[in-house]
Each structure stands twice: as C-alpha cells, then as structure tokens.
Amino acid sequence: MKHDTSFSRIVFIIFFCIILFPIAYQTIYHYYSSSKVSTKFEGMEVFNEYNLVKRHLSRFVAENKSWPSSLNEANFLSSERLLKFNLTEPWALKAKINQKALRQELRGRQIKFILDPKSNLWSCDSTFTNLPKAFSPEHCDGELNQIISNISPKKWSVFIAVMSLIIIALLATYRHPLLKKIRKYNFSLTKVSFFELKKLNFLALITGHRKPLLKANNLTLFDWQRMLHNKRSTNQNLIKTLQQTLPIKDIKTESKALYRLSLSDQFELNITELLIYVINEANTHHIINRINQMADQPVPILIWINHPEANIELRSQRHRINKPCLIPTQQQMTQLLMYDSGKTTLIRLAVSHLPLNSVSPYQGAGGIIKSSHFFGRQAILDKLEAQFQSNFLLVGGRQLGKTSLLKALFRKLKQQPDNHCLYISLSDDRLLPRLAYHSGIKQFNHLDDLLTQIKQNHPGKKIRLLIDESDLFIQTEVKNNFQLLNQIRQSAEYGQCQFIFAGFWDLYATAVLDYHSPLRNLAEPITVGALETKPAYQLISQPMAILGQQFASTKLIEDIYMNTGGRANLINLVCEYLIEQLTVQKKIIDSVLVEQAYQSDRVLDALQGWSNLSADAEACSIDRIIVYMTYLHQQIDLKKINQIFNHHHIIFSPEQLKQSIQRLRLAHIIIKCKNQYCFAVPLFSQQHDSEEAKVLIKQEIQHLKS
Amino acid sequence: MKADFADLLDQHMRRIRASASAVAIEIGMSREAVNNWRRGYSKPSKKHRDKVVACSSYLRLSELECNDLLSSVGFNDEYALYESHQLVNYSNLFDALEKAQPYPILLVLSQAHIDQPPQKEIILKMAEAKYPQSQVMHIQMPFAAKIEMASFFQFMGSQLNLEGVEDELTFEFKLGDLLKSKNITLVITRFEHGNQACREILAGILRNSCEMYTGRLQLILCGGEGLSSLKYAQGNLSLLNIAVSHLLEFNLKAWIKSQSIDTVLIDEDVPTDELLFSMIGNHPALASPMFQSVQLNQSKQELVDMVANNDMLYCDFNQVLQVSNVKKLSDLLQTKDLGPYRPYIQEDTLRKLFWLNLVRKQDNRLVWHSDAIRNFGQNMINEFIE
Structure with missing residues (x-):
C-alpha cells in the first residue's frame, strides 16, 4: 500500500488555487468596487452611458467618414437615460446630465469630448466639461479614472504574493524533513527521534498523514497519544507503555525514577531482570555520578533520558559508567515504545551494549528454564499435554534434556486455567512429604488422601504431577515391593491425576525389564535422546543470529550437529564457548574456532561423568569396558565384547551384557551403526587413544578380577 | 625454640574437644598411635607427614598452626605464608x-x-x-x-x-x-x-x-x-x-612478581624466577621456603639439595605408591609429557600425581613440575627397589 499521497495533494492544491484565483479576484474586485467606489458609482454610470454613445459614433465616423447631426442619424436607437446629447457642433459630442441623476451635484452638468477624424481618438474638452473633480475622468483633469485604475495592478501583485506564500507554506509543510523521513521509510516511526514525535504529530495532523502513520506502525490513536505524552507526563506513564511493548512480567518501583522489570521467559536473551532509570535532568556529570554510586548488582540498567542533548552526551561518555547499562539512541527510544519493535530494539541494545557472553541464551547445564531457550521435542510435549488420561515415564541419560522437557511442560500447563501442575524434583525416595510440602498441605494419611486434598484445593482442575529425578524413589519402591507405586497406579486408574516420572536406568529397568512391576502398565515409557535434526540446527543458528553472529559457512552448523551427536547440552556448550570467544574478539565463526570449542574445558567436562551409570559397581565396570573397547575398535558388537571377557576368564550373563549396552544407548553414549555399535557423539571418541584405552581396559579387568 | 609436638597436638585436640579415636578415624591411624603422639611416647615418621596434615585439617588449624605442628616434628611447612598476597588468582x-x-x-x-x-x-x-x-x-x-x-x-x-x-x-x-x-x-x-x-x-x-x-x-x-x-x-x-x-592454579613467576621485596640474584646468567621455576615448577608449597632461601643468599647447590631432601615430596610420592605399582610410577617418571589433561584423569597413578601437585597442567597437557621433582621420585623408587 502506498501511504504517501502528499505530492498529489500538493498538485491538487496548486490546481485548485489556479481555478480559485479568478473567482477570488472577481470577488475582491467587486468588493472593492462596492465599498470604496460606491460614492463614484453614479459618475461611472454617467460615463458608461457617454462612452456607449462615443463608441457608436466612432464606429459611425469610421464607416461614413462624416459627423452625424443627431443620434438618430447615427442610428443610435437606445433611449437617453441620464444624459441629453447634442451633436450640433461637428466632431464634438456634448452631453448634459438631466434631472434623473440621483446626485444633486451632477444634475445640469455638461460633458464635451472632441473626436479627431484622422486618428479617430476622443479628447476631453476640459473648458466645456464642468463635472465635479471627483466625477470627472482623469483625462478631463478629474479623479474618476485614476481611482478605478489604481485598484487592479496593486491588488493583483498582493494577491499573487499571498498565493505564493500559501503555496510555499504548503510545500514547506508537505516537504518537511520529518515527513520526508517517514515517507522514505514507508511511514515507519523507527527512524524518528523520540523528541520529534510531538512535532511529527502536528505535521501529520495538518497534512493528513496521521492515519497512514498509525496504520503503518500498527498503532491505535490511544497508543499514539500515550507515546506522545510520555515525554512530558510522569515516569509511571512511560513504564506503563514499556510494559505493553516489552516482554515484561512484573514491575517493582525501587524509587521515583528507578524501576525493576522482570522480563518474561519469552525474551530471547539471558536477561531476567532490567532496571529502568528515568532521568529528567541534563547534566551528564551528575547523571554518571549518580549511576556509579548505585549499589553493585549484575542487573543491567536501561537509562532513559528525557533530554536530547544529554542523551547524546551520555552515550558518548558511556565508558565512564561502571555499571552494565543500556543507553538507547533517540530513535531507539521511539522504537522501545512500539509494539512491533520494542522487544527487538531491547535485544539489539543489549547485544551491542553488554558483553555477549552475559546475554547469551545458550545454557549448557541444568534444565532449560525459559521458553525462548527451549528447542524441539514438540511431539513429546504435545503428547504429554494432550493425553491427560495416560501416565508417562521420560527415560534418558544425564544431561539429555528430561528436566528441560518437564519444565517446558510445566510452563505450558501453568498457563492453562484448567490444569494444576506440580513439578517436584526428588533427592531421595520420599515422594509424598515433598508432594504435600509443595502443595501446601500440612497433614495427610496416604496418597489417596493427599490427592483428594489437592483436588479439593483446585476444584475442576486436572491435576498433573511431574516428578523429576525419580530413580532413587524407584529403587526404594523395588525394595518395598512397589507399595506406593501400586497406590499410584490405583489413583491413576481412577483418573485422579496424571503422573509423569523422569529418570534413567532404575526407572527404565523397572518399567521395561521387570515384568511384575506396576510401572509396566501404569505408564508409557518415552525415551529422551538426541535433539531432532531441525530443532538442533535451529538451536545452533537462531540464538547466534539474535546475537548478531555469523557462521563462515552453513556447513559449520552441520558440523556442530554431527560432532555433538545432536545432544542439546553439548550444542549449547559448544555455542557458549563460541560466544565467549566472540565476546573477546569479534569475528565470523570459522572452522578453527569451532574446533577450539570442541576442545574447550567445558565441552570436555560434559563428556565425562558416564563411568557410573548404574548403582551396581559390576554393571558400571562392564559399561566402562564396552566404552573403552569402542575407543579401541571404533565399532563393537556383542561378539567382540564376549571375546575380551572370555580371554580374561570373566563370565557375565548375556542379560548383563545386553543391559549394559542398553544402558549405554539410553545414556546416548553409543548408538547402533548398522549391525554394530559406535559412539553416539563423535567428540566422545577423541577422549582417549587406543593405547590409553588398552591401559584402561587392563585396569578394569584387574579391578573386576580382584 | 620449637614447640613440642605432643603439647601442640594435645592443645589443639582439647580446643575442639576431639577424642583420640575421632582423630584416628579421620586420619586413618590407630587410636593407640594417636594417643602415643599426644602423650609424647612417639612422633610421626617421615611417612606419616600427610597424617599430620590431615590431623591439622580435622582439628581446624590455621595455616600457621599447621606449619608449627609440622615444624615441631621437623617437617617442612605445608603452607607458604604469603603475607597479604593471594596464592592463586581468584578474580575470574x-x-x-x-x-x-x-x-x-x-x-x-x-x-x-x-x-x-x-x-x-x-x-x-x-x-x-x-x-x-x-x-x-x-x-x-x-x-x-x-x-x-x-x-x-x-x-x-x-x-x-x-x-x-x-x-x-x-x-x-x-x-x-x-x-x-x-x-x-x-x-x-x-x-x-x-x-x-x-x-x-x-x-x-x-x-x-x-x-x-x-x-x-x-x-x-x-x-x-x-x-x-x-x-x-x-x-x-x-x-x-x-x-x-x-x-x-598457582603461578610461581606471578607470585614472585607480587612479592613486596626485591629478589636476590643468585645466578648472574639466569633470573631468579627462571631458576626457581626450573627447580620446582609451579609447586605452591615449595615456592615459599625456596624463595626465603634465595633471600638468605643460599647457593644454587643448597637450593637443589633443599628439593632433593624435601620430606613433603617424600610423603607425596609415598602416597602415590600406595595406589600405584612401582613400575607404573617408574614408567611415568621416565616420561616428560604425561599426555593430555582431562577434567577427570582416568588413569589412577597419573590422577594421584596430579592431585598431589607433583604434575601440573600446561597448555592442556600434563607435565612434571620440574626435573628436580622427577629426579626426586626416581631416586625414591631406586631406594624402594633396593
């Protein structure tokens, strides 16, 4: 849509002026005539009648080359109104004003004009003509012609000047740099200074630009007026506007000019809080001192200065401020107040003003706590959300994303009014006291009683319990002959609530390998493994793009995905390292940097911690030997594993070996490669060379034998 | 005059009301052995220096008190006293x-x-x-x-x-x-x-x-x-x-630089920090006594002897031998580059050497602190074999 109609408006107005001009001229002329010349009007009427006869006689003389003796001879048939004509003297037209004239001073007066037959020109005989001076024509020593001829040229030039001024004013308004600027950017306000908004509003209003302006910026008149009033009204008004345009969850007023904003989890950067400091003074020295004297805290401060010069000066002196701060430009101040650009402007500001690593959304450890940082697993999430009647077991190795998944589900369900969701992380086997504590229930008799109380506290809601780190609980349940799990199963069957357990080996073994376990029929196991390809690619590239970083080639994204085996935590750690390096030195991400990231301490760190996947020491030993063998042979199978144990006269049941392989697969250490097993994460294979692997296998065997 | 070990131990045990059996359990000795120390019937041997350190840790002794306790048996200090200087950089x-x-x-x-x-x-x-x-x-x-x-x-x-x-x-x-x-x-x-x-x-x-x-x-x-x-x-x-x-990580050169006193030059050809680094690498506990010796104008040979006769190194190597076999340690002592550094060192002997601060991390590799320490270990193994 083309919003800019001003040029056609200008053309239209000019065209309108041209049409209007003669009409206006006439109007002014007649007005002048009727007001200023009213007194001379009768004199003019006399002369009009006289001139009529003069013109007729001129024509007659030109045709007949003789002077008529009377008006009849000259074929002048009109009746005489105010004048009595006398043509007796050749070449002289005498007239006497009769009694019909209204003005006393005109009655009986005489006029005489003499015609030169050669040139056919009339001249006044002032000796004979005895009209009063005011009614006598200019060439008869009178003033009548002079007055009439003075009106027109003077007024004409004034009129042209006025018209020119109007056109210049119109052009100056329509072609105002501010309007030109917004026309250039399709009426977007993003390039307009916050301090020019009021002027723009006036210009837009008189030129009819306001409607397209609001439309192009998705603003209502109310929003627009609120934006305009921010400059002069209270800080509260500004904060209210920002609350609408930025992803703000909560606002706390710290002082008259300082506000603490909690940002929602939709905000893409790793900033949870932001202080807004609204400043109305212009002295930058005072401003800087005041900010520097504020208490040390890691929360960045958005400095909002309601003074254009101070804004420019403070930005140039930003290095003098010892706090992490964001100082928007005047255009960015406008952008922050708009729905469409508020969030992106805040992101751009944070990325450019704060160290990259402090705002990076990459999170290599622990459950992802922000929706904007969570990628993939959509199918699982949808299933868990949709199937309230079913219970689930999320099974997977450490750091594969079970907690992140549960927290993502928790965030989603929390927003739904028909759900009451509880997330509980277990550090031991005691589920019920924790369930009671987090539900705010002081006393209960058993699970059923507890669930009934929870339901009573949340009537009409679906109760969903997300139980993380449930391996120890399951271990105890196995020992107690599934006492509580049987109750859970019963409650679940009655549809009292949904249970979702997350854990690793004990949970998996109990649910899948133990035929008699109540978990088998209670819940559906879902394996949480590597991230799906597309979300993994998005996890690598999207936050990087938000942080304004570029990969030298898209192949590097693929390389990171392949080398990390799609493990979300490793992708996060690699990208985290990249961001660390880019914070120190800005550059395009190349293969050398990516290679350094693979070798970084935190990535190597995350590749550890697999050596005790089970509570059973012997099972762990088998796991380790299988892993070391994979270092040695790159690909292994049960035959090779069996061979080494046979060689050292160590006997394990096929079930133990199968379980070990399954455990390593669940932990995403190994994956099936055709008919064999290889490392799921190629980076893992760089941990040890074959010589080290031989030594380690030897140590493990010795340990097993002892 | 050095304080008596038995008196010091008794005083520290009384301070936190620690029983002999509790101390014994903590440091892995018998109750009788601890009682004998406390009563002055016996003193810890060179082998048991680490037990005295463990004991001082259990008794919540300050660095100075720990050094005094060790000194009362004739052992080298465990902690270097660094005035106001920090041993390692905590800024990051x-x-x-x-x-x-x-x-x-x-x-x-x-x-x-x-x-x-x-x-x-x-x-x-x-x-x-x-x-x-x-x-x-x-x-x-x-x-x-x-x-x-x-x-x-x-x-x-x-x-x-x-x-x-x-x-x-x-x-x-x-x-x-x-x-x-x-x-x-x-x-x-x-x-x-x-x-x-x-x-x-x-x-x-x-x-x-x-x-x-x-x-x-x-x-x-x-x-x-x-x-x-x-x-x-x-x-x-x-x-x-x-x-x-x-x-x-302790950095010897940075630490010497941070000292308020000027370093005495004992070898005209080699700066003192280089010389000390060649002898002890980045070993934190050896740094202070060696530096003090330099300030006392001790000769290069005397410094070499200090390392060669250090009972703390003896104790540390002794601890390594408790988890490793002689051959394994001997093989490692023959090697200058001990392999890549990993957050967790899978190999037992190497892991013990690292945590006892006999080897250090350098450019993501594991290396001995110095040849002098390596020689100390080699000599100890030779004695052990004999």
Missing part, C-alpha cells in the same frame, strides 16, 4: 559462577598444598562484596564419617541458622522456605569429606533447591581430588553434573 572465580546461570554451581578445585582455609576466607569476603543483595553463608561438612543422617542435617541446619531442622526432609523444606524469602550464596568447604550417604542426600537437596528455586541459590563447593571424583568418576550426584569446575 566469580566470572565462572556468573556464567553458570541459571544454575550457579561452582566447584572450586585445588590440588594439594593450595588448601582450603585461606581459600574459604577469600571466597567468603569476595562473595560478600560482590553480592550485597544475596546473603552469603558458609557451611563446613562434618568430619565424622560415622554420623547419623539426622545429626548431620541438624548440624547443617544450625550452620545456616535454620530453626526446626530435625532431619534431611525438614532441612530441605526449611531451606526451601529460606530461598522463598531471599537469595543465598552458599559456600561449602570440604564437600568431599565426611559421610558419603549424607553427602549424597545433601547434594540431592541442593540440586532440588536449585531446580525448584531457580536463580535464588548460588553454590560454591570447595574441594580437591575427592570432589573432582564425585563429579567425574561417580557421576551419580546430579548436582555436580550441572556444576562448573574451576581449577585453581
């Missing part, structure tokens, strides 16, 4: 903690001889200055390996001023209540010590608290080999899985 410690958001859990790992008491004080002071809006708290794990779960958590609760803690569950809930009201920076020293079951439960509770009250709890766990092994070798404490490790 809190950067690591801040980068670990939203789960700020930091493992401060230190090899032997960079001990925890001064570390704890420095970390607490820095944390208090850095996080004024967060309450900085410190807890120390109980030493006793045999402790009831309830007593363990009551002790923990009392250190955090949590009222009504009866057992691990009430500890968890009271800590949860506290976290609902304010942010806490919690420094835990000697995390690897004490009762394993209690430690595991505590780790679980802390992990839960981090998950349930995200961003409200900052954790700094200090330790050494044991803590590292809890994270990497065992891997069943999920708290440690999500923690960020920070290895404190």
